[in-house]
Amino acid sequence: MSHPHPELSPPPPLPEGGLRVTPLGGLGEIGRNMTVFEYGGRLLIVDCGVLFPEEEQPGIDLILPDFSSIRDRLDDIEGIVLTHGHEDHIGGVPFLLREKPDIPLIGSKLTLALIEAKLQEHRIRPYTLEVAEGHRERIGPFDCEFVAVNHSIPDALAVAIRTPAGMVVHTGDFKMDQLPLDSRLTDLHAFARLSEEGIDLLLSDSTNAEVPGFVPPEREISNVLRQVFAGARKRIIVASFASHVHRIQQILDAAHEYGRRVAFVGRSMVRNMGIARDLGYLKVPPGLVVDVKTLDDLPDSEVVLVCTGSQGEPMAALSRMANRDHQIRIVQGDTVILASSLIPGNENAVYRVINGLTRWGAHVVHKGNAKVHVSGHASAGELLYFYNICRPKNLMPVHGEWRHLRANAELGALTGVPHDRIVIAEDGVAVDLVEGKAKISGKVQAGYVYVDGLSVGDVGEPALKDRKILGDEGIISVFVVMDSSTGKITGGPHIQARGSGIEDSAFGDVIPRVTEVLERSAQDGVVEPHQLQQLIRRTLGKWVSDTYRRRPMILPVVVEV
Numbered sequence: 263m264s265h266p267h268p269e270l271s272p273p274p275p276l277p278e279g280g281l282r283v284t285p286l287g288g289l290g291e292i293g294r295n296m297t298v299f300e301y302g303g304r305l306l307i308v309d310c311g312v313l314f315p316e317e318e319q320p321g322i323d324l325i326l327p328d329f330s331s332i333r334d335r336l337d338d339i340e341g342i343v344l345t346h347g348h349e350d351h352i353g354g355v356p357f358l359l360r361e362k363p364d365i366p367l368i369g370s371k372l373t374l375a376l377i378e379a380k381l382q383e384h385r386i387r388p389y390t391l392e393v394a395e396g397h398r399e400r401i402g403p404f405d406c407e408f409v410a411v412n413h414s415i416p417d418a419l420a421v422a423i424r425t426p427a428g429m430v431v432h433t434g435d436f437k438m439d440q441l442p443l444d445s446r447l448t449d450l451h452a453f454a455r456l457s458e459e460g461i462d463l464l465l466s467d468s469t470n471a472e473v474p475g476f477v478p479p480e481r482e483i484s485n486v487l488r489q490v491f492a493g494a495r496k497r498i499i500v501a502s503f504a505s506h507v508h509r510i511q512q513i514l515d516a517a518h519e520y521g522r523r524v525a526f527v528g529r530s531m532v533r534n535m536g537i538a539r540d541l542g543y544l545k546v547p548p549g550l551v552v553d554v555k556t557l558d559d560l561p562d563s564e565v566v567l568v569c570t571g572s573q574g575e576p577m578a579a580l581s582r583m584a585n586r587d588h589q590i591r592i593v594q595g596d597t598v599i600l601a602s603s604l605i606p607g608n609e610n611a612v613y614r615v616i617n618g619l620t621r622w623g624a625h626v627v628h629k630g631n632a633k634v635h636v637s638g639h640a641s642a643g644e645l646l647y648f649y650n651i652c653r654p655k656n657l658m659p660v661h662g663e664w665r666h667l668r669a670n671a672e673l674g675a676l677t678g679v680p681h682d683r684i685v686i687a688e689d690g691v692a693v694d695l696v697e698g699k700a701k702i703s704g705k706v707q708a709g710y711v712y713v714d715g716l717s718v719g720d721v722g723e724p725a726l727k728d729r730k731i732l733g734d735e736g737i738i739s740v741f742v743v744m745d746s747s748t749g750k751i752t753g754g755p756h757i758q759a760r761g762s763g764i765e766d767s768a769f770g771d772v773i774p775r776v777t778e779v780l781e782r783s784a785q786d787g788v789v790e791p792h793q794l795q796q797l798i799r800r801t802l803g804k805w806v807s808d809t810y811r812r813r814p815m816i817l818p819v820v821v822e823v
Contacts, residue, residue, distance in 0.1 A: 270691065270702070271704055272704050272705065272706060273694070273704025273705070273706070274703065274704065276300060276301075276694065277694070277696050279426060279427055280427050281299065281300070281301050281425050281427035281428065281430065281463075281694070281695040281696075282299070282300040282301075282692055282693070282694050282695075282703070283297060283298075283299055283463070283465070283658070283692070283694075283695065283700075284297070284298045284300070284331070284690070284691070284692045284693070285297045285298075285660060285688075285689055285690070285691070286298060286327040286328060286329075286331070286332075286689060286690065286706075287311065287327035287328075287354075287689055288309075288311070288350075288660055288661050288662075288689070289660060289661075289662075289667065289687055289688050289689050289691075290662075290663060290664050290688050290689060291313060291689075292313075292350070292469065292661075293311060293314060293325075293350040294311055294312060294313035294325060294326070294327050294350065294354070295309045295310075295311040295350055295351050295660075295661060296309055296310045296311060296327040296354065297309065297432065297465065297660070298331075298332060299404065299423060299430070301403050301404065301426075301427060302403045302425075303338060304338055304339075304340050304404075305335060305339045306339075306341060306343065306401060306402065306404045306406075306423065307341070307343065307358075308342075308343045308345065308421060308432050308434075309342075309343070309344060309345055309351040309352070309434070310327065310342055310353075310354040310355045310358050311327075311348070311350040311351040311352060311353050311354050312324045312349055312350060312354050312713075313326075313350065313710075314349075314573070314575065315712075324712075324713040325711065325712055325713070326354045326357055326710075326711040326712075326713060327354055327689075327708070327711065328690075328707055328708045328709050328710070329357075329358060329361065329711070330706075330707050331690070331706035331708070333361065336361060336362040337362075339362070339365050340366070340401045340404060341365065341367065341391070341401050341402075342355065342367050342368065343368045343369065343401075343406065343421050344367060344368065344374070344377065345369075345373075345418060345419050345420065345421065345434025345435065346373055346413055346415050346417065346418035346419065346434055346435060347373040347375075347377065347505050348414075348415055348435070348503070348505055349505070351434070351435070352373065352376065352377045353380075355377055355380070355381070356383075356384040356386060359381065359384075359386050359388060360384070363386050363388070365388075365389070366388075366389045366390065366401075367388050367389065367390045367391070368390075368391045368393055368399070368401065368406070369390075369392070369393065369419070370392070370393060370394060370408075370418075371392055371394070371417060371541060372415070372416055372507075372537070372538065372541060372543055373417055373419075374390050374392055375537045375541060376505065376534060376537060378390065379533055379534075393408050393419070394419075395408055395409055395410035395419060395449060395452075396408070396410075396452075403425060404423050404425060405423070405424035405425070406421050406422070406423055406424075407424070407456075408420070408421055408422075409421070409422065409449050409452045409453065409456075410446055410447070410448065410449040410452070411434060411435075411436035411437075411448045411449070412436060412437055412438065412442050412446060412447060412448045413434070413436055413437060413638045413639075414435075414480075414503075414506055414509070414638030415505050415506060415508070416444055416446070416507050416508070416538075416543045418434055418435065418436065420432060420434050420436060420453075422456050427462075427695050427696070428460075428462030428695055428698060429456065429459065429461055429462050429463075430461075430462065430463045430464075430465065430695065431453075431456060431461050431464050431652065432465045432660075433464070433466050433467050435467050435638060435639060435661065436448055436467055436639070436640055437477045437638055437640045437641075437644060438450075438476070438477070438648070439477065439479050439480055441479040441481055442479075442480060442508075443480055443481060443508045443512070444508070444543070450648075450651055453648070453651050454651050454652075456652070457652050457653050460655070461652050461654045462654075462655050462656060463656040463657075463658060463693075463700050464649075464652055464654035464656070464657050465658050466645065466648070466649075466657065466658075466659055466660065466670060466674075467660065467661045467662075468659040468660060468661055468662030468666040468669070468670035469637075469661055469662050469666055470637055470640055470641045470642070470645075471641075471642055471662065471666050471667075471669035471670035472642070472666060472669045473637075473641040474641065474642050474643065475641055475642065475643045476641055477637050477639070477640065477641050478633075478636045480508050480509075481512075482633065483509070483601075483633065483634060483635070483636060484512050484516070486632055486634055487512055487516045487599075488516055488519065488520075490516075490597060490599060490627055490634075491516045491517070491519070491520045491522070492520065493597075494563075494597040494625075495563060495595055496562040496563060496593070496596050496597070497562045497566070497567065497593075497596045497597070498517075498522065498565070498566045498567070498596075498597045499566075499569065499580070499590075499592075499596060499597070499598045499599070499624075500567070500569070500598075500599045500601055501569055501571045501572040501578075501579075501580040501600050501601065501602070502570070502572055502601045502602055503570070503602055504528065504530040504533075504535075504570050506601070506602070507534075507535075507543050507544055509601050510535060510538075510544065510568060511544055511545065513566065513568060514545075514546060514547075514550060514551075517550065517566045518547050518550050521564060522563075522565060522566045523549075523550060523552045523560060523564055523566065524550055524551050524552070524566045524567075524568060525551070525553065525556075525557055525566070526551070526554070526568050526569075527554055527567050527568065527569035527570075527579050527590065528569050528570045528578070528579045530570060531568060531569060531570050535568075554567070554590075562596075569583075571583075571615065572600050572602035573602070573612060575611070580598070580600075580615055580619075581611075581618075583619070584614075584615045584618030584619045584621075585618060586622075592619055592622040592623070592624050593622065593623060594622070595623060595624075595625075596623070596624045596625070597624065597625045597627065598619050598624045598626045599627045599628075600612070600627070600628040600629070600635075601634050601635055602629075602635055603635050603637055616628065639661075642669070642673055645670065645673050646673055646676065646677055649677040649679070650677050653677075653678070654679060655679075655683060655698060656679070656683045656684070656685065656698075656699065657671070657674040657679045657683065657685070658686075658687060658693060659674070659684075659686060667686050668686065671686050683700065685700050689708040690708025692704050692706060735762060735812055735813050735814040735815065736760055736761030736762030736763065736764075736814045737759070737760050737815045737817060738757060738758070738759045738760075738762055738764070738815070738816050738817070739757070739759075739760075739816075740754070740755050740757050740776070740798050740802060740816065740818040741753075741754050741755065741756040741757075741819050741821070742754040742755050742780065742794070742798070742818070742819070742820050742821070743821050743823055744780075744791075744820055745823060746789070746822035751777060751780055751781070753821075755773055755776045755777060755798070757769040757773065757776075759814070761814075762806075762810075762812060762814040763810070763812070764806070764810060764812070764814075771805075771809075772805045775801060776798055779801050780794060780797065780798070783797055791820040794820045795818040795820055798816075798818035798820075799816045802816050802818075803816050
């Protein structure tokens with residue numbers, strides 16, 4: 263198995279007749295999925311998603327793929343193929359189209375409807391090409407065939423990309439539910455047919471590669487939901503991804519069976535479910551769904567609320583309910599269902615929300631105490647089965663953290679893929695398919711690009727480090743007025759602390775020490791404000807560290823008069 267080295271240099275020019283595959287996100291992480299294919303000087307992008315921030319990234323809204331390696335080649339992009347409508351696969355599209363709005367988007371009916379609604383908010387009207395399973399489209403030098411795959415959202419597609427360099431199959435996210443709610447199976451017959459033609463490189467979903475066996479059918483959740491609905495005496499509040507149409511369908515079915523009305527809460531949930539209903543992917547009995555404003559007229563025993571926030575996102579509806587910062591107030595006897603998995607890294611945030619809801623008297627049903635979620639990703643048994651059907655000549659695990667990628671690579675090896683033809687890459691690593699062999703050729707920049715409000719890419723790691731220090735240790739400000747001609751102190755030092763746990767009165771012990779250092783520097787002829795600020799920072803920092811074992815941010819200000 264080949265894997266990248268941190269010191270890889272930029273890849274050389276692509277050999278004539280070769281195909282280059284460069285993931286810009288989705289490897290070593292769950293989210294931010296984006297892969298660039300290059301042949302004959304032209305580019306095809308598969309997916310362009312976002313990653314959601316963790317606790318050590320305070321103030322960040324979204325994390326994007328790094329477009330810098332393709333920014334000067336936007337005119338070479340033939341199109342963006344979107345495998346399905348989850349945010350980690352389509353959320354970055356508006357930010358790429360801001361740079362070139364006429365890049366065509368290729369995807370299924372539901373996927374395009376979801377991204378078009380999102381792009382409306384950015385005032386972008388995209389060029390789109392709707393495809394479905396069985397369709398084959400020529401996109402520049404890329405001959406793309408689309409294959410039905412089952413996932414936790416309808417209309418998901420895998421894509422087979424044919425070029426003279428060989429055929430590459432990108433699975434997107436998939437599983438092999440044999441009893442899907444919409445009867446749309448992963449098309450194993452199509453994959454077998456592609457296998458007969460010869461799959462030169464397979465890019466395969468790795469998310470559940472560590473999980474043995476097969477993913478249970480989605481419809482098994484229905485009985486558990488019915489039990490919860492049967493036992494609930496007051497309101498039922500369900501948190502789910504805003505695009506999990508299959509899960510919401512089962513909630514609607516249970517609500518209809520038990521005589522409850524359903525209201526969607528949150529802009530993305532209302533928008534996405536409206537799209538799914540209008541396109542026929544969500545079957546809604548007449549009168550079942552009502553506006554949230556009408557719920558006050560209904561008894562609690564007839565109410566179901568469906569909202570976002572199943573991952574503990576701080577600004578999502580469920581988190582705000584747990585924090586008493588939402589118009590919907592949790593009361594004793596409410597039932598809350600978290601109908602989703604835990605994305606790695608979100609565990610603490612989710613359990614914080616569960617504890618907050620429980621504090622107000624809610625009965626919280628989640629994956630840890632009831633079978634209210636099944637994964638949308640193939641487990642190890644399904645992947646083994648899939649590899650035996652596809653028989654790829656080269657394998658590149660994608661979509662997963664390092665442990666998932668490694669586990670998926672081992673599964674491929676067990677089914678007969680030679681070790682020297684299994685490529686474990688990471689974001690930014692270019693993999694070239696030349697003469698039937700896939701190998702790493704170099705690495706391009708593929709760091710995190712942070713979205714902070716209206717700012718994109720302006721916040722970097724140093725700023726996040728400062729925010730972390732401010733959040734953990736607080737800030738101490740020092741204000742000094744100095745005579746510019748003599749260097750003598752004419753005002754201060756005035757010291758104030760915020761968030762450091764140190765009372766302002768405590769600084770009386772260190773003010774004489776700061777004053778002494780400044781007076782000594784004046785005698786030595788050191789009067790430049792920046793140098794004086796550094797002296798103040800070192801003196802005060804050492805005192806705080808020795809006295810309190812803390813390292814707050816120290817912000818000295820020296821004003822010359």
